[in-house]
Amino acid sequence: MSAALTIDVLSLFPEMVEAPLAGSILGKAREKGLVEVRCHNIRDWTKDRHRKTDDYLCGGGQGMLLKPEPIFAAVEELRRPETRVVLMTPQGRTFNQDLAGELAASGGHLIILCGHYEGVDHRVVEELVDVELSIGDYILTNGAIAAVVVIDAVARLIPGVLGDERSSVEESFSNGLLEAPAYTKPNEFRGLSVPEILLSGNHPAIERWKHERSLERTRLNRPDLWRAWVEAHPEDGAR
Numbered sequence: 548m549s550a551a552l553t554i555d556v557l558s559l560f561p562e563m564v565e566a567p568l569a570g571s572i573l574g575k576a577r578e579k580g581l582v583e584v585r586c587h588n589i590r591d592w593t594k595d596r597h598r599k600t601d602d603y604l605c606g607g608g609q610g611m612l613l614k615p616e617p618i619f620a621a622v623e624e625l626r627r628p629e630t631r632v633v634l635m636t637p638q639g640r641t642f643n644q645d646l647a648g649e650l651a652a653s654g655g656h657l658i659i660l661c662g663h664y665e666g667v668d669h670r671v672v673e674e675l676v677d678v679e680l681s682i683g684d685y686i687l688t689n690g691a692i693a694a695v696v697v698i699d700a701v702a703r704l705i706p707g708v709l710g711d712e713r714s715s716v717e718e719s720f721s722n723g724l725l726e727a728p729a730y731t732k733p734n735e736f737r738g739l740s741v742p743e744i745l746l747s748g749n750h751p752a753i754e755r756w757k758h759e760r761s762l763e764r765t766r767l768n769r770p771d772l773w774r775a776w777v778e779a780h781p782e783d784g785a786r
């Protein structure tokens with residue numbers, strides 16, 4: 548069986564990508580062949596004696612930049628007709644659940660390129676990259692951890708990866724709101740009770756309660772999501 552999604556990761560630190568993706572749900576999905584993740588070292592595509600992957604910035608400036616030659620060679624070797632090449636960069640579109648869904652449905656093969664030092668030579672961006680992704684407005688030391696975040700979020704949307712497919716539908720961001728608060732046993736803990744409605748067995752009332760709490764949490768924690776929600780559902784803004 549071929550995997551529904553294959554991801555080739557190009558990094559100077561492939562072990563930083565490999566280790567977190569070996570355990571838990573992703574590790575099992577990889578064992579079952581639902582998702583294939585192959586972590587490569589960009590250095591393996593160098594041709595010189597010193598296996599050099601970086602160089603000084605043209606025109607001056609702090610730090611070093613990843614050279615274009617090994618990256619071009621790696622992408623050209625790994626690329627297939629359906630491949631999308633993703634560059635991890637703080638200058639990219641901010642990664643979110645919608646983008647995770649697009650990548651999960653994008654046709655079966657991703658190459659994820661991780662920068663290091665000051666990033667990558669811009670000719671890589673111009674010629675090879677289909678989508679530049681940022682995981683937020685802060686600077687990491689390299690793209691490996693950012694790639695792990697993207698791979699985890701994308702892979703869990705592949706059918707079969709989560710035990711229950713509803714898990715990826717009934718959760719924060721799937722409908723534009725944050726999920727309602729959740730409780731488990733015991734019903735009483737240190738004088739704190741599980742809301743009675745959740746123990747009532749009245750499922751329509753439980754669903755209404757969850758929706759109300761979901762609206763409340765979104766309004767309190769994510770004003771940006773709340774504004775978009777109220778624009779589309781003005782009746783909720785009037786509460």
Ligand SMILES: C[S@@+](CC[C@H](N)C(=O)[O-])C[C@H]1O[C@@H](n2cnc3c(N)ncnc32)[C@H](O)[C@@H]1O
Pocket residue numbers: 635636637638660661662663664665666667680681682683684685686687688689690691693
């Ligand atoms: C130190 S950063 C380079 C930052 C670059 N000089 C700039 O100012 O845009 C090194 C690498 O880490 C990765 N990286 C850092 N922050 C990131 C973020 N927020 N999202 C995605 N990748 C990031 C990228 O692959 C980047 O090339």
